[in-house]
Amino acid sequence: MSKEIHVPDIGDFDSVEVIEVLVAPGDTIAAEDSLISVESDKATMEIPAPEAGVVQEVKVAVGDKVSEGSLILLLEPAAEGAVAEAAGEDAEPAPAAAEQAPAAPAPAESARIETAPAPAPAPRAHVPPTEGKIDEAGFSRAHASPAVRKFARELGVDLGRVEGSGSKGRILKEDVKGFVKRALSQPAAGGGLGVAPMPEIDFGQWGEVETKPLSKINKLTGQFLHRNWVTIPHVTQFDEADITDLETFRKSMAAEYKEKGIRITPLVFLMKALVSAMKEFPRFNASLDPAGENLILKHYYNIGIAVDTPDGLVVPVVREVDRKSLVELAVELGEISAKARDKKLKPSDMQGGCMTISSLGGIGGTAFTPIVNAPEVAILGVSRSKMQPVWNGETFEPRLILPLALSYDHRVIDGADGARFTAFLSRVLSDTRRLLL
Numbered sequence: 001m002s003k004e005i006h007v008p009d010i011g012d013f014d015s016v017e018v019i020e021v022l023v024a025p026g027d028t029i030a031a032e033d034s035l036i037s038v039e040s041d042k043a044t045m046e047i048p049a050p051e052a053g054v055v056q057e058v059k060v061a062v063g064d065k066v067s068e069g070s071l072i073l074l075l076e077p078a079a080e081g082a083v084a085e086a087a088g089e090d091a092e093p094a095p096a097a098a099e100q101a102p103a104a105p106a107p108a109e110s111a112r113i114e115t116a117p118a119p120a121p122a123p124r125a126h127v128p129p130t131e132g133k134i135d136e137a138g139f140s141r142a143h144a145s146p147a148v149r150k151f152a153r154e155l156g157v158d159l160g161r162v163e164g165s166g167s168k169g170r171i172l173k174e175d176v177k178g179f180v181k182r183a184l185s186q187p188a189a190g191g192g193l194g195v196a197p198m199p200e201i202d203f204g205q206w207g208e209v210e211t212k213p214l215s216k217i218n219k220l221t222g223q224f225l226h227r228n229w230v231t232i233p234h235v236t237q238f239d240e241a242d243i244t245d246l247e248t249f250r251k252s253m254a255a256e257y258k259e260k261g262i263r264i265t266p267l268v269f270l271m272k273a274l275v276s277a278m279k280e281f282p283r284f285n286a287s288l289d290p291a292g293e294n295l296i297l298k299h300y301y302n303i304g305i306a307v308d309t310p311d312g313l314v315v316p317v318v319r320e321v322d323r324k325s326l327v328e329l330a331v332e333l334g335e336i337s338a339k340a341r342d343k344k345l346k347p348s349d350m351q352g353g354c355m356t357i358s359s360l361g362g363i364g365g366t367a368f369t370p371i372v373n374a375p376e377v378a379i380l381g382v383s384r385s386k387m388q389p390v391w392n393g394e395t396f397e398p399r400l401i402l403p404l405a406l407s408y409d410h411r412v413i414d415g416a417d418g419a420r421f422t423a424f425l426s427r428v429l430s431d432t433r434r435l436l437l
Contacts, residue, residue, distance in 0.1 A: 001287045002056050002074040005035070007047060007066050019167050021074070022046070027055045035072055036060060039144045039167070039382040044296040046146055052078040066117040134158045137213050144171040152176050160216065163222055165347065168308060205418060217312035228374045230421075233410040236381075239422035241429040243269075243385060244400045249432055257327065263342065266304070266402075268329040270357055272435050273323045273428040274380060275301045278355060281421050283413055285354050287375040295412065304353035304373060305333065316342050361385060361402075370407050377412045380425075381405035 010016070018290050020037035023029060034046040056074040060066060133152070138160020144152070151173055152159050164171035164177045214222070246269055254264040277302060278285040286295045301322040304315040316336040321329065338344050356373045359382040370381035383403040389396040406422050413421075428434045 002078070003053070003077055005050065005072045007068050007070045007072060008050070008067055010038070010045065010047075013029060016067070017167070018060050018062055018064045018066060019170060020172075021058060021060065021062060022147065023055050023058065025055050025057055028078075029053065029055060029075075034147055035149070036066075038066060038169070039068050047072065049075070051075070054078070055407050056203055084270050099120060119142050119232060126251045133161040135213075136208065137161050138216070138219065141216070142171055146343075148173050148176060148234045156178055163220055163347070169347065171234070212332070215311040217309070221267055221313050224374075225371050228371050230372060234369070234407050235410045235413075235415060235418060236405055236407045237415070237422050238367060238403045239419075239426055240391065241404060241426040242399050243402045243429050246429055247385075247400050253302060257330070260331050262327060263334060264330050265333070266361070267333060267357065267359055268326045269429065269432065269435075270359070270380070270382065271305075271318065271321050271329055272326065272424055273304060274355060274357065277421055278342065278430050279322075280424055281417060283417065283420060284378050284408070286377055286412065287376070287410070290410070296368060298354055300354070302349075302352050302354050304356035304376070305336070306356060306358040307337055309340050309343075311343070314345060315353065315356055316345055316349050317338055317351065319352065335412055343421045355379065355380065365403055367403050369405060372409055374409075377419075378408040381407065 015037040018036050019039045022034045022036060029035075029049050030052045031050065032048045035049055035148075037046050037050070053075040054077050058069045060073075060074045066072075077288065134156070135158055139149075139152075140164065142149075142159035143164055145157055148171055149159065152171075154164070155176065155272055157176050157179055159171055159176075162171050162175050163169075164173045165175050200309055210419045230380065243266070247266070250269065251267060254363070257264055282297055283295070285298050285301065287298070288294070289296060302319045303316050303321045304317045306313055306315050315319060316339070318324075318329065318332055318336065336345070336349070353373065355376055356370075358370045358379060360368065361382055361384045363384075365383045367379055367383055370379045372379050381404070383405070385400050385402040387398045388399075388401045390399040404422055406418060406420050406425075
């Protein structure tokens, strides 16, 4: 006979979302095994089975809303003595013990069967440490269910370094598996260069110190940048663009659209100019396949924009830049910047980029070397523009000069193409009419 299993008393929570279904029809479960995971705006919890048995039918799905008393599944209760068998079903008994065990074993015999040695499992691939010990503070703050936390600890994975793909950035078991696969595919510690680990130092011995944990964005950004720096052979090409005429035109547009609440910045011109250069040099709009043997050329133009937030650097992506006007790009830039500051960016908002722009012009500096945002093959860095005397053939005249820094993957792009790319980009920025071509 089937028995209905309902959501028990879960406190003050009502209409919470099911974010994971942990059982399927036909599964044999033991008492206290987790059935589903639910999530409110305050916490994530797993609903356990009140008794052992075989799952007949699951009545909920991911995304459903449940409350106390909601039907979870139909269960065929286990027969007496079956609980122990369910708990030990993964351990196959030794042949002799299996032959000697009666249909309804006595408690002592049942215990003996449970502890009979199982066949030796196939050797598992060694999972290398994920940069040493787990950061317990980051691990505890990670957005994951108890089952995923247990799974991560078994593999030695620090959840604070794993990016979640589930609802609201929740870390799933597949995310942990993917993290381990990527770790296995990476070179040994130090990028295979034999670099010794950093020593642990007690900085407090020289004076007062304060320990402040990194934000999750800081950790993830650091992880990605380190990977990109040690696996991509970087070259940075420096150049300059005369944007005197562009800035005059931009200021006239800015005054016109200010009353409409639209802020026209130099960045929208950079985005359009960058697309023109990517069309002229298609290898810059490409990615290497994981094997590093094929080049994947893209026929769309999505530009990532590095945004500085209080919690760290994020890179939302503006899609189909080639199909949007300067005004449309200005509106969208304002929207994504606000979402970034308010922590409302979704993972999908930061995926699918073809090339990234990192602009520090609003802060200062003369030049810098940006790190390629893999799987992209190039990134454009922009510093603060300044007035400089430029010889026009007869006299010096003041011109507004914008410093450019193009970092690229030398496996895909050689130095000559890097120089041609920045030279072309400089010509487009120096004459905005070229954006119409």
